[in-house]
Amino acid sequence: MVEGEPACVSSEKELEALCETLYNDSLKVVKAAALYIIQEEEQGERDEPPAPLELSLVLCDDAHIQELNKEWRGVDAPTDVLSFELEDAEAEAEDDDDYEEGGSPQLPINVLGDVVISLDTAARQAAERQYTMLDEARVLLVHGVLHLLGFDHEEDEEEAAEMAAAEQHILKSLGWKGQGLINLAGRGDDVHGDEGGSGGGGGGGSGDGGSRGFALHSPDSGASTSAPAAGSAAAADAAAEEAGAFIKRWRTRTEAQLLALDMDGTLLDSSSRVLPSSVAAIQAALARGITVFLATGKARPAAIRAMQAVGLAGEGMVVSQTGPGIFLQGLTAYGRGGRLIAGGTLPADVVRAAFEFSAAHDVPVCGFLGEQCVTNKLHPELEELHHRYYEPLAAVTPLAEVLAGPPLRKLLFMTSPAKVEGHLKPHWEAALAGSDAETMQAVPDMLELVPSGWDKWRAVEHLLEDLGVPASDLVAIGDGGNDLGLVSGAGVGVAMGNAVPAVRAAARLVVADNDSGGVAEAIERLLL
Template sequence: MRQDQQPIVCDDGPVKRLVFLDLDGTLLNHDQQLPRSTRNALEQAIAVGHRLVMCTGRSKLEIYPFLWELGFAGLVGSNGAYGQAGDVTLFDERMPQEDVSEISSWLESVGAESLWQTAEALYPTQGFLSRFQSDDAGDRTAAGDWGAYLEQVGPHLREGLPKTAAKVTMFLPFSSGASLLDAHEQFGERFAIIDGSVPHPLGEMGELTARGMNKSVGLARFAARLGVPISETIAIGDSANDIEMLRAAGIGVAMGNGTPEAKAAADWTTTSIDDDGVTAAFEKLGLVGAPV
């Protein structure tokens, strides 16, 4: 076993339960807020020794500091391509430069906008971030208040294209005439393409990663580094990029506000994010309160 593959030994004892949690729609609501009940449940679970891991389509640069301050053990980001435990990078899988160039050229040719993710910087096309900004008519923005997100990513934005990238988020305006179906036809045999986790009234959002890359891959790699069998993991999520994770985990829990596909992939469904869904799940799982 190589040194970089050695299991991580946690300073404060063995892992009790290893829980992978989606962010948007699971921990964070449409206004990028963490419900008070969810915060309390997270803090209680961490206090009794459970390890909580953010498992998200976001890159590490899109994670709010207050989430780390809660005591999360790590991050699986970019739909499984990036893994971090504490300050240690566990894995960082990227698409090569030729793929980035080819995909970017096609997106530009069909009038799409995009955001490329790396662990060092974010590369948006002109107009992409405006899709998360309210105008006077209120009709350009994704649902909710994204002010905190725009403030978070601001210092990490760069122009042009990265040499390599973990993931690209794409926005295909209805006015462009192109769709996610077109993206699937163009790239579906070579890359993983799924619906975006944030809906938009003026177009389709999608996420593209290397073929075979998804959150379950990151979950398995992270769990292996901590020496935890996948059968002992828990995953909670709500959308398309959570499906493989919900299927792979020892216990998969879908949010009540989740998509039908996410609910079908899970072992059971909790209540919605606005109805204390994470707290209800933690209580049923015995992570907080008296074990069931």
């Protein structure tokens, strides 16, 4: 059924095709969800549910779902998906002859209720998450059906985790993209992005702009955080206790398979060295069979150089030419056997503008090809980039030759933090508006220009698919704004004590800073 006129659909024929696809998909979801519940409860295998199940699927525009959201949930805004159970069906049937003794229905079909999906909101969210609208609609369909089957994410964190696991299982079993709405949008009562309750049987809220990640933090005494305000000690203790309880539940339910580590500000201390405690903890994780890989802004050769110094480079370690890894802010993703599985490149006009800007303002610029770097002038800052940060030494190359060669994956300006904030950021944010590139910053004295739509998390999603591992089995540790998607999307995201506020807010756990053993603390608490 279609209600309203979804603006995201260009023709009646396209809408009809989408309706037919999602109708067939709804049959698959109902069956997969029912079997998942049965197998979880009975610890057995079934090919079919014990009785036929059916639901009503409504596709609509934002105006229609906003009316429903306002009527049933008191939220005057559009949302992505709503679920309405047939709550009175059993009560009415109890007076019917179709009920056997004990209250069990003897109906040929069990009707679950209605799932209502706004195609307009689905289209917006699909664009944000780099999905097709069909991919996003399937994620919403799974979420809505699970609500009809009794799952909830608004009551407490444990129930949210159970629903998230069910979403992931069903999507994976059907071969569909995505990790589930809860993992995409964040666990808890703001999955759909509004602050309304779930009254009237509706299982949704506004899906536009919802935060990702569940704000559960446990700042350790070793973390470099500001002193708590008077009266906040009890709240900090409660947060620490809640974090401890979460870790215990998570470790009971999940066997972590992957550990993703950012480098600068996380694995590397303020002197760009790996702490001995981090080395020992990583070696212990590797010995337990956990795959540890890097998710960094550095090029792969730089990461290998840095890890060679502490014995963590090579086959079966954290980085090698034949192992998995995410480099250049996610612009190169390597999977099984060190094979390049995903990546992005910069438009040539952005490269030209950057090199011309560098020459005009005498600002050091470094272009990354993947394994090699190029520049128009070898400034002292670029030599520091090589010696301190392990990056390949940039080769001075004429602009014409750069443009004629392979496309650059990213550009990096390196100068004083004051110039970055006062000059470079304002200039490039304005210059790149409406283009296929954007700015990214990991450390105060660097500004990077990267292709739009690429970040570490997008690359990690490709890696998870390549390895056949769900996001729920991934632990990720980071600190900078470039780690936000990674920390938010992982099964357990960890923020260093020196992390930016947005990353701390998105993390499940906050540990000590990069000079105080935060990486070792996270590994010991979560994996060992």
